[in-house]
Amino acid sequence: MGRFSDFFSKELGRRQVWLFFLLATFVYVVPLILADYPYIDDNWRSLSAGTAWAGQGRLFTELFYNLLTFSNAAPNIFPLPLLIATLAMAAALTSLTFHYYPQPTIACCLVLLPLWYNPFFLQNLSYQYDGPAMALSLVAVIYAITFHHPSRILQWLVPSFLVALAIGLYQVTFNVFIGLCCLEVLRGANDKLAWPKWCELIGWKIAQAFLGCLIYAVSAYPFTQQNRTLLLNWTAEPLLQLHVNIARVLEKVVLLFHGGFAWVFAALLLCAFAGVVRLGLNVVARQDSTANKMLIGLICVLALPVVTLLVSGMALFFRDFNEGARTLMGFAVLLVLLFYLSHLALARIHERLPLLLMVPLLAMLSLSYAYGRVLTVQKTFASSALLSLEHDIASNRQLREAKRIYMSVTYSDHWLLGAAGSFKQMPVLHYLLNIDFFMLAENLPKVGITNVVAEQERLNATRVGYQGYPPVLETLYYRIYLLGDYGFIVMKEPAPIKALHW
Template sequence: MGRFSDFFSKELGRRQVWLFFLLATFVYVVPLILADYPYIDDNWRSLSAAAGSAWAEQGRLFTELFYNLLTFSNAAPNIFPLPLLIATLAMAAALTSLTFHYYPQPTIACCLVMLPLWYNPFFLQNLSYQYDGPTMALSVVAVIYAITFRSPSRIQQWLVPSFLVALAIGLYQVSFNVFLGLCCLEVLRGANDKLAWPKWCELIGWKIAQAFLGCLIYAVSAYPFTQHNRTLLLNWTAEPLLQLHVNIARVLEKVVLLFHGGFAWLFAGLLLCAVAGAVRLGLNVVARQDSTANKMLIGLICVLALPVVTLLVSGMALFFRDFNEGARTLMGFAVLLVLLFYLSHLALARIHERLPLLLMVPLLAMLSLSYAYGRVLTVQKAFAASALLSLEQDIASNRQLLEAKRIYMSVTYSDHWLRGAAGSFKQMPVLHYLLNIDFYMLAENLPKVGITNVVAEKERRNATRVGYQGYPPVLESQYYRIYLLGDYGFIVMKEPAPIKTLHW
């Protein structure tokens, strides 16, 4: 028993830390691998002629190159879960590097501080994409190595992290929020470790220079391939502050979904520990052997770093005209969690060396959320297969529909399609936000079963007009009606009724 307890407090070697992270990161993605569900964009990417192309025009040139290299082709046939396994291995190595960067003599508790970079609940949506998920993870890996890279050569110290930042942005632009957030943590860590004033200022200067040069390298490499409608910023002539306020409110509304039931109490406790850690950090700043002016400036920058990390939960996405509030854009939430864990570790380690092991509790909660989400994906996969089979049989059994020039599928959004996961959605509201599937069926799925004349309707008014003008449907099922006018068909979804809670 004594040897077992010593394991949690003894210093770990690099190999032991890597094995810990390898196990922890793999366990987190097991539910996604078992579900094996092609998530939204995966459908059209796997069926397109170029198989998974169009990343370059989204500003993610390096994602396209990654799949070209990995598949030894000019396209990207679906080879899931190999890319995710590669990304998991890379993340384990990156987290090992970051742990030794923060703690030269790490224990298991020190490793727990870094784990939220992977155990970010909102990152589950990123990892749901069989194509995009692994490269989004690799963009975080590049960011971590940009932080931990050290070289006696000043030129290398400037250039290598900058190229890594450019690589990260070229894999997924939102990862730049993670880099900026980790830079803020570097500033706080330097202040807590009583880094000499010139060194501390130099650290800030290096990070600013690396971020600027990284963006510059990205601008001349991957950005020229980007479609310009994806880069439009807020309209600065139409109350930009109000637009920012609305965007922040929308993000906050989504983040709050996580704090439900036991999660609210867990994070309240974590926040209290982090506040205690922030006080300790402040006392360390006061105890520095520096001038009062220097200490006040360090304290002010440390205080400002906290709201900056919070804003970086969504970060740069807030400033785009086409604002995306999806969970996959909230990669900065991982850095906010690491900040809370880091400050909590400061407070708990001060009391007892084993108390920081309490950080396992919120991590276990996030792990359980991953497995709950995996079950929801499995239910969604079964529902999608049933929907696809139903549509295929209805169209294939009617010769007129099968030979129609085109069948337009209306897109009806609802929160009530997936009845099989209603209980999970009620207990964990964040699961519905993570799933982000509020449609019955994507037209891109039908070619999988040989139906190639169905396309998504850009606007619903044509199908709606057919539905309400009294034309008799050719076919009708529980979820949709199919109409036929001449050589053109229309699939009109029925509005699903709200799911009623069953009482036994």
């Protein structure tokens, strides 16, 4: 028993830390691998082995799949990319752990794990194509932080290229880099880094971020479609637009703090506040002039709200604002900040108290498995819906031979009745799933139906102009109309989920 207890407090070697992170990162993605659910964009990508990332400013994602599949396209090879990304993440977290703690224990490893155990990152990892590239983008950012070399040129260039690589894989990861830079500033202040060194640290990070953006601007950015780069309209109350965007993000983040999660994170916040006090005392105890200590204290205080704003970060400033969970990668850095400050406070009381950080990590791990089950339910529902449509179209000669069948797009929160209980107990699961449609037209070629297309140009004309005609076929979820050589699939609005009583 004593030997087992010592394991949690003894210093770990690099190989032991890597094995810990390898196990921890893999356990987190097991539910997604087992679910094996093609998530939204995965459907059309796997159908055509399509890429189209360069136009989204993600040229390096396209090159990654070209290299990995030895082709000019992107055949579906899931879960290989995710396994590669998981291995890379374990190595990156090992590097970051030794960067933060030269003599790490298990508790030190727990501080950095939220970079992977970010609940909102589950949506990123749901994409069988995009998810691994987003994870590798995070890996590049971490190595940009941990890279050290005696050569000043390499110390400037290598992290900058890594930042450019990260942005070219997934632009939102830039928020993570800036957030980790803020943590570097806080850590330098807490470790009583000499004033010139501390100022130099800030200068280096600003230079690396600037050069990284510059390299991205001349490499991947020129391939980006212009409609994806439009910023807020600065002539139409931009501050109000920012306020609305921030409110929408806050509304989504609050979904996580439900039931037991609220209590767990409240306790974490309390410990982090104690850590802030501890950090403040360390700043006061520095052997520096009063002016220097005040400036360091001010910058540290400002770093806290900056990290909070970086939860969504740069996404807030785009006209086409995306409030999806996959854009909230900055939440991982906020968690690491809370864990780091909590570790400061708890380690001061007793060396084993920081092991309490396992509790919020276990909460996030349980959320991952709950989400995996929801994906499985969604997969079952989608499969049954697909087979139902395939049977109805294939068994009707007129529909089977129609030149084209338009599928109307009907959004609703009530399609997935099978996960009603999970959605009620963990509201964030519905936000993570982000599927509010019955079926995608891209799915039908999987079962041999090739004449169905999503209704876009017609702007859901079927729901308005053809309702007066008798349907050729009607089921629980949809009606199918036929006018000449053209068919129209009109989804029914599903009934709201009722309270479950057994």
